[in-house]
Amino acid sequence: MKKNGSKETLLAHLGRDVAKAQRIINPPVYHASTITYPDVDAWENRHKALYTDMVYGRFGTPTSFALQDAMAEIEGGDRALLYPSGMAAIAAAILGLVKTGDHVLICDVVYAPTRKFCDGLLAGMGVETTYFAPGIGAGIAALIRPNTKIVYLESPGTHTFEIQDIPAIAAEAHKAGCVVLHDNTWATPIFFDSFAKGVDISIHAATKYVVGHSDAMLGALVMKQTHFPAISAATAMLGYCVGPDDAYLGLRGLRTMAVRLKQHHKNGLAVAEWLEQRPEVSRVLHPALPSNPHHALWKRDFTGASGLFGVVLKPAGKASVAALIEGLELFSIGASWGGYESLVTTCYPPRSAEPWNPEGPLLRLHIGLEDPADVIADLEAGFERMKKIKDSA
Numbered sequence: 474m475k476k477n478g479s480k481e482t483l484l485a486h487l488g489r490d491v492a493k494a495q496r497i498i499n500p501p502v503y504h505a506s507t508i509t510y511p512d513v514d515a516w517e518n519r520h521k522a523l524y525t526d527m528v529y530g531r532f533g534t535p536t537s538f539a540l541q542d543a544m545a546e547i548e549g550g551d552r553a554l555l556y557p558s559g560m561a562a563i564a565a566a567i568l569g570l571v572k573t574g575d576h577v578l579i580c581d582v583v584y585a586p587t588r589k590f591c592d593g594l595l596a597g598m599g600v601e602t603t604y605f606a607p608g609i610g611a612g613i614a615a616l617i618r619p620n621t622k623i624v625y626l627e628s629p630g631t632h633t634f635e636i637q638d639i640p641a642i643a644a645e646a647h648k649a650g651c652v653v654l655h656d657n658t659w660a661t662p663i664f665f666d667s668f669a670k671g672v673d674i675s676i677h678a679a680t681k682y683v684v685g686h687s688d689a690m691l692g693a694l695v696m697k698q699t700h701f702p703a704i705s706a707a708t709a710m711l712g713y714c715v716g717p718d719d720a721y722l723g724l725r726g727l728r729t730m731a732v733r734l735k736q737h738h739k740n741g742l743a744v745a746e747w748l749e750q751r752p753e754v755s756r757v758l759h760p761a762l763p764s765n766p767h768h769a770l771w772k773r774d775f776t777g778a779s780g781l782f783g784v785v786l787k788p789a790g791k792a793s794v795a796a797l798i799e800g801l802e803l804f805s806i807g808a809s810w811g812g813y814e815s816l817v818t819t820c821y822p823p824r825s826a827e828p829w830n831p832e833g834p835l836l837r838l839h840i841g842l843e844d845p846a847d848v849i850a851d852l853e854a855g856f857e858r859m860k861k862i863k864d865s866a
């Protein structure tokens with residue numbers, strides 16, 4: 474295993490042990506439930522090796538260990554754990570850190586199911602959530618209570634792509650002994666160095682760019698060793714584990730992630746720049762655009778942008794939006810993103826810390842690996858269709 478070199482180099486070599494894999498390039502896909510033991514002593518000491526060595530199928534096989542190791546190393550964390558989805562990773566991280574009577578601080582721009590988890594399961598077990606505005610910075614200190622355990626970030630945030638000042642927030646959180654969690658699905662370890670910026674546990678919907686081909690559900694947590702005992706214990710109690718084929722698809726996707734992301738960055742930005750000039754568009758929510766209010770913070774902390782961003786149209790009715798979207802040839806309407814293909818959805822961000830009222834319909838675009846000129850032509854035809862619809866906003 475090569476531990477030095479750029480991230481591109483690491484991705485080609487992490488999690489690979491060619492000797493162990495019988496000289497084959499990729500690790501074998503082990504299908505396993507029962508793992509056998511040579512003697513009683515080994516059997517009775519098995520709990521010391523959960524998620525590290527072979528104990529029982531639920532605690533991993535060499536296939537999942539290879540992906541875990543690669544994820545931890547590419548992001549610069551000590552340990553990683555895998556989950557059957559990004560949402561499962563989020564639930565395990567939070568449940569591993571809180572108990573009844575605790576309080577958590579959650580950024581207002583988080584993935585909507587994360588909010589549902591806090592307002593549902595967490596509230597039901599007596600854990601209180603306070604949502605904070607993404608621009609809070611060091612002001613987070615004023616919201617921290619003696620029982621606050623977690624400060625949870627997602628930068629840029631789902632739907633509105635607002636960047637949070639993670640180093641400033643993390644510094645205050647750490648002064649108060651809180652654990653800083655960050656959903657790094659958008660930037661991935663390629664474009665955002667979670668641990669260098671003060672994050673303690675980095676969360677990934679690996680379903681997106683890690684898998685990268687829209688063909689598997691997968692989650693991952695990358696963490697410092699300090700948090701591994703609590704998070705791995707919660708993971709074991711919840712019974713989460715990952716199928717070997719999905720772990721393999723994650724590992725396979727990871728190999729090309731840096732190359733794909735560079736292209737998503739380029740294609741996404743080209744489309745965003747074009748959209749910004751269109752008379753039908755009010756604003757483009759893409760932090761890599763110099764006109765974006767979050768651009769300076771993005772530039773300071775990130776090294777690239779993925780293919781996902783938002784567009785606020787000028788006021789338009791439902792039929793106009795449908796005419797734009799439904800005739801697109803290269804875009805499908807669908808949740809999830811991070812695959813090679815372009816996607817579009819309408820969205821309605823839930824906010825509670827501060828209002829966020831777009832002046833027109835909000836669309837979320839994922840720009841895939843198609844030629845951006847073709848994507849732009851597709852959208853241009855969509856705007857032409859939209860012009861022919863006479864409905865009111």
Ligand SMILES: *Cc1c(COP(=O)(O)O)cnc(C)c1O
Nearest residue numbers: 558559560584656658678680691
């Ligand atoms: C999709 C997504 C998740 C959830 O991942 P799943 O694998 O779909 O459960 C979490 N966070 C963000 C930011 C996402 O976009």
